[in-house]
Amino acid sequence: MFCMLTLFPRFALLQSLQFWRLLYSLLKQVHGGQCTESDAIDTQIRFVKSALWYHGYGRPELYWLPSDGSAGSRELLLAFSWLLHRIGLLEQLLARNRVRTGDETSVCTCEDDLPNSQKGRTEIAPEYSLEDKVDVRYLQWLNGRLRFQWRSLHALHQEQCKLLHKIHLFTSGSHMDKILGHFSVTETDLIRRPENYKQLLQFLESETIQLEAFLEWKQLEQVYWRWMETVLDNMSEEGSMCKSQDAHTKKSTLPKVDSCCHWAGSLTGKIDRLSRDLMTVHDQLQELVTRRKSAWYEKMKTREEELQKEEFCAAARKIQEAVQLKLLDLTYRCALRKKKMHGSCRLVFRSKHSASKTGFGRSVSKEPISTVSATEVIRELQMRKASLERELKQLQEECRQRMDEVAQGLDGVICISP
Amino acid sequence: MLCAISSGGEQWSWLPCPWRRAVGVGACEHPTLLRPQRPRRVVGLQGSQTCQCTAVLLVSTLCFTLPRDTEDEEQLKPDRSSSNEQESRPSPKELEELELLNRALEKALKVRKSILKTPPEARGGREGEKAANEGPAPKNAQVQQVLVSSEGVPVTTKVRAVNKKPTSSKKPSSYLLTAPYRTDPDVKKPHRKAPARCVSQAPRTVGKSPSKAVASKQARNHRLAISASNQEVCGAAESQKTTGLSKCALLEQQSVSVGDSARGKNLIAAGRQLFDAGKEGCGSLGESSRKEDHTTEDALGRNNSPRTDTLQEKGSQLKFPPLYRKAYSRNSRAWENCRLYQSSADAAAARNRFIERIQTTFCSPMPAFSPAEIEEEVKVMQDVPLLLRQCVEAERADHPTLQREYESLLTLEGLQTIASQCLHKLQLLREAAESQMRLCPDCTGDAGSCCPDYVPPRGQVCGSTGVLAVPLLCYSSLQELRDLFALKLQVSMLNQEIAIQKVMMAELLPVLESRLHPEVSAIQLYRAIYTQLCEGGKRFPVLVRDELLE
Numbered sequence: 001m002f003c004m005l006t007l008f009p010r011f012a013l014l015q016s017l018q019f020w021r022l023l024y025s026l027l028k029q030v031h032g033g034q035c036t037e038s039d040a041i042d043t044q045i046r047f048v049k050s051a052l053w054y055h056g057y058g059r060p061e062l063y064w065l066p067s068d069g070s071a072g073s074r075e076l077l078l079a080f081s082w083l084l085h086r087i088g089l090l091e092q093l094l095a096r097n098r099v100r101t102g103d104e105t106s107v108c109t110c111e112d113d114l115p116n117s118q119k120g121r122t123e124i125a126p127e128y129s130l131e132d133k134v135d136v137r138y139l140q141w142l143n144g145r146l147r148f149q150w151r152s153l154h155a156l157h158q159e160q161c162k163l164l165h166k167i168h169l170f171t172s173g174s175h176m177d178k179i180l181g182h183f184s185v186t187e188t189d190l191i192r193r194p195e196n197y198k199q200l201l202q203f204l205e206s207e208t209i210q211l212e213a214f215l216e217w218k219q220l221e222q223v224y225w226r227w228m229e230t231v232l233d234n235m236s237e238e239g240s241m242c243k244s245q246d247a248h249t250k251k252s253t254l255p256k257v258d259s260c261c262h263w264a265g266s267l268t269g270k271i272d273r274l275s276r277d278l279m280t281v282h283d284q285l286q287e288l289v290t291r292r293k294s295a296w297y298e299k300m301k302t303r304e305e306e307l308q309k310e311e312f313c314a315a316a317r318k319i320q321e322a323v324q325l326k327l328l329d330l331t332y333r334c335a336l337r338k339k340k341m342h343g344s345c346r347l348v349f350r351s352k353h354s355a356s357k358t359g360f361g362r363s364v365s366k367e368p369i370s371t372v373s374a375t376e377v378i379r380e381l382q383m384r385k386a387s388l389e390r391e392l393k394q395l396q397e398e399c400r401q402r403m404d405e406v407a408q409g410l411d412g413v414i415c416i417s418p
Numbered sequence: 419m420l421c422a423i424s425s426g427g428e429q430w431s432w433l434p435c436p437w438r439r440a441v442g443v444g445a446c447e448h449p450t451l452l453r454p455q456r457p458r459r460v461v462g463l464q465g466s467q468t469c470q471c472t473a474v475l476l477v478s479t480l481c482f483t484l485p486r487d488t489e490d491e492e493q494l495k496p497d498r499s500s501s502n503e504q505e506s507r508p509s510p511k512e513l514e515e516l517e518l519l520n521r522a523l524e525k526a527l528k529v530r531k532s533i534l535k536t537p538p539e540a541r542g543g544r545e546g547e548k549a550a551n552e553g554p555a556p557k558n559a560q561v562q563q564v565l566v567s568s569e570g571v572p573v574t575t576k577v578r579a580v581n582k583k584p585t586s587s588k589k590p591s592s593y594l595l596t597a598p599y600r601t602d603p604d605v606k607k608p609h610r611k612a613p614a615r616c617v618s619q620a621p622r623t624v625g626k627s628p629s630k631a632v633a634s635k636q637a638r639n640h641r642l643a644i645s646a647s648n649q650e651v652c653g654a655a656e657s658q659k660t661t662g663l664s665k666c667a668l669l670e671q672q673s674v675s676v677g678d679s680a681r682g683k684n685l686i687a688a689g690r691q692l693f694d695a696g697k698e699g700c701g702s703l704g705e706s707s708r709k710e711d712h713t714t715e716d717a718l719g720r721n722n723s724p725r726t727d728t729l730q731e732k733g734s735q736l737k738f739p740p741l742y743r744k745a746y747s748r749n750s751r752a753w754e755n756c757r758l759y760q761s762s763a764d765a766a767a768a769r770n771r772f773i774e775r776i777q778t779t780f781c782s783p784m785p786a787f788s789p790a791e792i793e794e795e796v797k798v799m800q801d802v803p804l805l806l807r808q809c810v811e812a813e814r815a816d817h818p819t820l821q822r823e824y825e826s827l828l829t830l831e832g833l834q835t836i837a838s839q840c841l842h843k844l845q846l847l848r849e850a851a852e853s854q855m856r857l858c859p860d861c862t863g864d865a866g867s868c869c870p871d872y873v874p875p876r877g878q879v880c881g882s883t884g885v886l887a888v889p890l891l892c893y894s895s896l897q898e899l900r901d902l903f904a905l906k907l908q909v910s911m912l913n914q915e916i917a918i919q920k921v922m923m924a925e926l927l928p929v930l931e932s933r934l935h936p937e938v939s940a941i942q943l944y945r946a947i948y949t950q951l952c953e954g955g956k957r958f959p960v961l962v963r964d965e966l967l968e
Contacts, residue, residue: 053858056788058780078776085773088885094756095885099749105902107891136926136946143918143955150911157903165896170733176743177750179890183736194739204745211752218759225768232775263789264855270796271848275841277803282837285810289830296827299820319825327832330805345891352894374893374902381905387804388912392954395919399927399951403944406930410940415948418957 017069019076020045027051027083030092042067052079055086061239074235081228090214095343099203102184102346103164107377168349179369180348345372757886785853792851795843802840809833915954922951 024044031051039047045067052062062079065072083089164185171183183191190197217224400417407415738746761769777784787795813830817823893899926947941961949958 054789058784060781091885161899161903170729173734174736191736204749208749208752211756222765222768225772228772267851271844275844278841281803281806285834292827323828345889348890348892350892369887370889372891374898378901385909392916396952403948416960
């Protein structure tokens with residue numbers, strides 16, 4: 001694909017169909033899906049259109065293109081260029097398909113909704129149809145099995161940690177890259193049995209070629225963008241003539257908001273929930289503030305003279321600054337929360353006393369690779385765990401209350417909770 | 419299952435043999451598993467089985483003649499296992515049998531070796547002896563369950579050879595027998611303790627020249643790795659581009675020294691597992707999914723000191739093979755160049771010009787946020803209420819001094835401002851979402867079929883520049899690493915529990931509340947549901963009949 005990019009004038013010769021397919025496969029890759037080549041062209045086109053919409057592409061001409069892929073190669077070209085910039089398409093592709101030889105783990109603390117949650121639900125459902133009665137003991141059994149699996153998984157993870165650590169420890173100091181400092185499991189195995197890793201080598205080499213092509217492209221970038229401007233110019237000249245007619249007809253087909261969309265529904269639901277929570281916090285705060293304020297003014301009334309004193313004013317100013325900093329930090333934290341890494345990181349062992357030896361000094365000269373320390377991640381995980389536990393307890397409390405109500409209905413039985 | 423229901427205070431999590439529980443409803447009714455006459459029958463089958471099964475059965479035989487040392491082992495056994503516990507030492511007859519079996523194993527191993535034709539096989543034999551010579555070094559039967567995946571097929575042949583290590587039994591409890599891998603893909607894991615102790619044998623990574631046990635270790639590695647790769651899938655693993663072989667290296671490890679008691683336990687667990695599998699005719703044990711197949715590695719501290727030292731000594735002097743080293747350095751240089759490349763100012767200007775111009779051609783009332791941005795912002799805001807609440811809680815305490823009170827007041831006011839700002843932003847986001855819906859291309863036709871085609875990118879937070887470098891996660895001690903993994907698993911577990919809880923609430927509570935269950939005793943149902951919903955399935959309430967009413 002990169003080779004193609006360096007010969008970009010040929011894009012103009014690409015048939016629309018091919019271009020749609022190209023965009024489809026690229027976007028699918030970027031979004032982590034599997035490219036199902038067998039998809040019909042109109043499915044692919046729909047996917048591309050919704051992807052472009054999702055990222056905020058607003059050129060209506062693209063959305064008006066027919067779904068048999070017969071026209072619009074220049075529109076697609078514009079869209080493609082816009083994507084290049086907007087989501088860093090090339091960089092994302094490179095990153096996604098990167099050959100990973102390190103011990104990877106992810107630090108993402110968010111648990112997104114299950115993918116395909118709508119479709120998935122019917123697939124995950126067990127063999128029982130809704131008419132069959134499901135024994136609650138089956139439920140208990142499943143639950144127990146789940147717990148067992150979790151425990152086994154935990155044990156295995158712990159074993160894995162031990163082994164990883166050993167390898168990291170024992171191979172410290174031998175890696176070519178001093179920032180990493182030690183080998184990963186794959187690399188260690190590679191050293192022992194190089195013949196098993198021929199494919200890895202090939203991948204590595206082809207990746208290097210891709211990277212070099214990318215660099216080449218970057219150097220020619222300017223020409224590309226200037227060319228795109230000319231394309232845009234040409235198109236707007238041609239388009240302005242027939243635009244007025246089309247716009248009128250198209251707009252009438254746009255439906256009302258409340259007709260469909262699962263996406264909007266879930267999102268607005270989230271927003272509403274958030275607003276509700278924030279509203280309660282806000283109201284709480286309001287009440288608290290008014291109460292405190294009145295108490296404060298009461299106090300101040302009796303200490304008029306004190307307020308006039310210089311020291312108090314200076315102290316007050318300092319306090320104000322401190323508070324502002326605190327709040328700023330809070331807003332920063334709010335905003336920054338999700339800027340944390342979501343992808344996978346390479347595990348690197350850096351013992352405390354060897355920190356001085358591992359070439360930190362050298363790495364400072366160039367732009368350092370972003371590093372997260374395990375302590376931070378652990379802290380964040382602990383906070384998340386605490387909040388999740390709270391949520392679970394709350395749910396259980398709610399259940400308990402409802403069960404108590406039910407218990408009142410059961411005559412002759414008293415339920416003593418453990 | 420049924421037993422569990424009737425015995426009120428029993429906690430699921432502490433049932434001795436979860437693997438039996440996992441088998442299904444009939445689990446409680448298999449007390450026959452450990453009767454002494456089993457081994458006889460097993461041996462009888464020997465002739466008709468393949469070599470693998472032979473070894474399987476052999477191991478199981480051996481296991482049941484082992485002395486039961488510790489009381490921990492008592493826990494492992496089902497309460498109904500009776501007769502085996504009486505045996506404290508294997509009788510001479512059984513020792514003889516053992517010898518026979520060992521010799522049979524040796525033969526089988528030779529057969530495998532000839533199939534494989536790999537040179538290290540002979541070394542494998544030597545290794546076994548050498549290990550056996552290390553008296554105090556613990557030796558356990560290594561029982562491996564292998565999930566046969568398509569990648570594993572070429573590997574498994576090696577694995578077979580590896581596993582048929584002959585044992586030189588000095589004492590009854592020091593069998594060096596290794597069961598072969600299993601061909602059946604769906605054998606359940608026997609015991610939850612087993613994996614905890616199970617440590618895969620480490621291939622000793624000796625620098626350039628492969629050690630004598632390299633082949634065997636490699637094979638074991640591969641096998642372990644296949645299963646490990648499954649665990650990775652189960653866990654929070656990311657898919658890697660490198661082949662499964664690279665995952666094979668995951669469980670490389672140094673020797674594990676396991677105590678005598680553990681050895682015994684492992685054998686028993688292993689044996690039981692094998693036996694169970696054998697009983698089922700080497701078939702799958704029912705509804706175990708692929709994810710449940712774990713390799714059970716009972717630690718074998720076989721190749722203790724020499725191997726450990728090898729990696730330990732030479733680890734810091736290891737070097738990449740030259741071909742790889744060249745490729746690697748080229749690759750990392752290329753990545754560095756890409757990462758550090760700064761677009762020239764002209765290029766950036768040209769690009770921005772184009773983007774501006776194209777954006778002027780967009781639909782004129784473009785919403786303030788693109789759908790991607792809306793989602794992003796909402797995600798960011800998810801934690802805001804919690805943070806604010808925490809801050810409010812912090813400020814609720816009484817403040818001794820005037821200054822503290824003033825500070826607290828200011829803070830609260832500031833928090834209030836932040837809250838209202840966030841609310842305002844949410845309002846904006848909502849409006850943007852609605853206007854985006856008007857523009858949604860899929861909505862131009864059929865209702866209800868739009869947008870689900872598009873799965874928004876996961877984890878696409880960083881901008882384009884940040885993406886070109888793999889960030890590093892640095893840990894400073896083993897404990898940290900363990901905590902990290904443990905916490906990640908716990909967070910994911912909690913998420914799942916919460917989701918399950920919500921679904922169960924939605925499904926089960928209406929059943930109770932509507933009282934449409936004439937055929938089932940309401941009380942039992944109540945108890946079961948109470949446990950699940952309110953106690954997380956761990957504890958049972960006590961239901962007392964209120965006799966006084968009568």
